[in-house]
Amino acid sequence: SVSPGSLLLPSLPCSSHGSPTLLSPQAAMTKLAQWLCGLALLGSAWAALALAPPGLQPPGPLRQALLPLPVYLLVAFGCYSLATVGYRLATFNDCEEAAAELQEHIRAARADLRRRGLRL
Numbered sequence: 001s002v003s004p005g006s007l008l009l010p011s012l013p014c015s016s017h018g019s020p021t022l023l024s025p026q027a028a029m030t031k032l033a034q035w036l037c038g039l040a041l042l043g044s045a046w047a048a049l050a051l052a053p054p055g056l057q058p059p060g061p062l063r064q065a066l067l068p069l070p071v072y073l074l075v076a077f078g079c080y081s082l083a084t085v086g087y088r089l090a091t092f093n094d095c096e097e098a099a100a101e102l103q104e105h106i107r108a109a110r111a112d113l114r115r116r117g118l119r120l
Helices: 032-052 060-066 069-090 098-114
Strands: 008-009 021-023
Touching: 021 069, 032 060
Parallel strands: none
Antiparallel strands: 008 021
């Protein structure tokens, strides 16, 4: 029997049996869910250290470095994101054949519209 939380996927050609492959909900977790779980784990660890009761607080210098840590991580993530987008834009491949095909489609559409009486 199949549990309600599992996913049925067709078996791959290389599998040794013909039955569908069962994946648990954790295996089908999206990247967003993985990032959110990681952030929740790190955030709760930070909160436990930064907001500890007075008797369990870390030493002063560690606490001073710990409090602004989320801001530093956010700035570092922003810099990484900008660098990644910039790199991907700089190394983006041009598709000459697709551009030529699209231009041909545009010319054909304009000719068809002119033939139907629309002025461009």
